[in-house]
Amino acid sequence: MSTQTQVRESVRSPGKAEHFDVLIVGAGISGIGGAYHLQTQTPGKSFVILEQLDGFGGTWWSHRYPGIRSDSDLYTFGYRFKPWTSAPIASAEEILKYMGEVIEENDLARHIRYNHTITHAEWSSADNLWTVEAVRKDTGETLRFTCNFLWMCQGYYRQNQGYTPEWPGMSDYKGKIVHPQEWPEDLDYKGKKVICIGSGATAATVVPAIAADVAHVTLVQRSPTFFVPGRNADELADTLRLLQVDETWIHEIVRRKRLYDQDLFTRRAVEEPDVVKEELLAGVRAFLPEDVVQKHFMPKYRPWQQRIAFVPDGDLFQGVIAGKASVVTGEIERFTEKGLKMKSGEEIEADIILTATGFNLNAFGDIDFVVDGKPVAASDTVTYRGMMFTGIPNMIWVMGYFRASWTLRADLIGDFVCRLLQHMDEKGAKKIEVVMGPEEEKLERLPWIDPDNFNPGYLARGMHLMPKRLPKWEWQHTQDYWREKDEFPQINLDGSEFKYS
Known part of the structure; x- marks a missing residue:
């Protein structure tokens, strides 16, 4: 029996809201990597992966055009923890096989729920919980989940419609x-x-x-x-x-x-x-x-x-x-x-x-976000290092690199999430959010990416949907893996930008 089939048969019947410590959105390259990091670095945490497609792989599962292949080499697009043993540029079939091995070798299939399209995510500071609503495409049911932490690994474009x-x-x-x-x-x-x-x-x-x-x-x-x-x-x-x-x-x-x-x-x-x-x-x-x-x-x-x-x-x-x-x-x-x-x-x-x-850019998976009763649009927020956002607690988004392999950043963020969750446990904190200090509040809000620095059409068309950045290194998505690989492990989790409660 294939990994995909095993997972589909493991989907539970709908009922009352299920609770998990961490809810991962998406079973693509970021989501599967995130699940691996959670399981190995924070083994006591419960988690679930909700995937809108009927199989793992994200792009590599949904795109079926002839010849589909990576445009990044698999020695860097592959995970750091799983050796790549074939030609550097790989077909979708080879990438799916590689990801399937990661799932099977680490017993991740039991954590994945396919055909779950998330429509709504609401944070309550009174309960320190996210409530997530998802529609099962195969049955039409609306299911509810609660979690302490939301890990957005859904990518950055709409899977079901190209541009x-x-x-x-x-x-x-x-x-x-x-x-x-x-x-x-x-x-x-x-x-x-x-x-x-x-x-x-x-x-x-x-x-x-x-x-x-x-x-x-x-x-x-x-x-x-x-x-x-x-x-x-x-x-x-x-x-x-x-x-x-x-x-x-x-x-x-x-x-x-x-x-x-x-x-x-x-x-x-x-x-x-x-x-x-x-x-x-x-x-x-x-x-x-x-x-x-x-x-x-x-x-x-x-x-x-x-x-x-x-x-x-x-x-x-x-x-x-x-x-x-x-x-x-x-x-x-x-x-x-x-x-x-x-x-x-x-x-x-x-x-x-x-x-x-090209494709249609989306921010936060086209999910309706509500925080303490108030709708929040991605464009209303300011990003911290391209992964956390002002006004949205207990949430991290994986956005990879444009000039280097996406997975490099997914691995870095995976380490950071696990370290952050452990730090919250040590502090007895149930809520974490990023806040700008007086100095940052005075700075100009800028587009997500400087168009003079990176300007593909899909980004130019959708820039208005994206979070803002500041003209300060920590408050933007830098695109610099070679700096971030040294900086991320050294981020001071008790720095003034982090507010715990």
């Missing part, structure tokens, strides 16, 4: 329009002409995955993006395996080497962006002629302003070389009956149009 812009003429188009996030199981693209709109990691995955089966696929992008092509292998890891080094050692050594290289690259991208840009373009030039690079792969933004996706073995570019894929760069004027008309006047015909145009 597709509205273009003129979309209703005129006679073919199919499909967002990769909502890929139908019965979509037949073999032998068809396909357009894929987008220039990010999803487009760079879908295009080479379908190129061999379609009549032709055209990547339509408004503007170019940066990619890093290279072999999907790690020479250091392969050498250490040849020497029969233990996999736990290999994982740690390769992980540290990759993190060192990533830190160096990130700092160089900021300090010498023109040099880094040329290095990135050199990787593309190794596959494509100069005229194609100049026309379609010459980004206008600086290398550190958006996430850079890895293209294993240059598969995106190989499709272009083989003539199975082509690229059109420019703005779309409208949809037509047969495809797209560009503002340049060029018309492209297609049987299927894929809109790899």
Whole structure:
């Protein structure tokens, strides 16, 4: 019996509110990691994971488009406590297998409740409790849970609906329009002409995955993006395996080497962006002629302003070389009956149009939050280190890194949560909240992320939904793993920013 099946059979019948010390929202990479940390570092705590999907994995479970793979290497995207033993860039299937092993090896399945969509979370200072309401999608029942601490691991975008812009003429188009996030199981693209709109990691995955089966696929992008092509292998890891080094050692050594290289690259991208840009373009030039690079792969933004996706073995570019894929760069004027008309006047015909145009950002999982009878919106709060929020007690949110692997921060926050829970027990405290001092109260409230620092479309569209930050290191999501990995273990839990009661 599979892990997924075991968990589904363990779901209890609805009844009165169940109580847990900790309620984890989401059984994706953050939630499963959080459960592991809770179980190993605070073994006396009871906990439950509520997941809206019908399986664990989050993105890797819900996204079913062809070729779906990580755009971060699994030596850093994988957990620090579970060695990764395969190629650095992994398919969704491989990632789910890895997560399933974590669940099985640590007996976490019994803690997960699938098909539970949380709609409401209400904190009571009189009781020092969260009351959480969730609707079971398979039965329609509304269930209630209470917990002392709420751990938000649900990610940052809506799982059930991708973002597709509205273009003129979309209703005129006679073919199919499909967002990769909502890929139908019965979509037949073999032998068809396909357009894929987008220039990010999803487009760079879908295009080479379908190129061999379609009549032709055209990547339509408004503007170019940066990619890093290279072999999907790690020479250091392969050498250490040849020497029969233990996999736990290999994982740690390769992980540290990759993190060192990533830190160096990130700092160089900021300090010498023109040099880094040329290095990135050199990787593309190794596959494509100069005229194609100049026309379609010459980004206008600086290398550190958006996430850079890895293209294993240059598969995106190989499709272009083989003539199975082509690229059109420019703005779309409208949809037509047969495809797209560009503002340049060029018309492209297609049987299927894929809109790899991003996703819809959400804050706090689109859950209605109420604190002591008053609704609280994420945008009304100020963040402490991108994980705690003014006015919301006993709650932590996992928001990963944009330029490094998400899981790096999930692991750091996991350690912090466990240390915080232990500290509260030692103090006999039932409530913890972050508060700004007189100095912080005077500071300007700024958007969640400085758009000059990081500016992908999904963040720009949803910035108004996000918590605010302050122009002070501790009161923002810094995106700097290499600083936070040293700072997080040293956070003074009795500092003035923490208020216990």
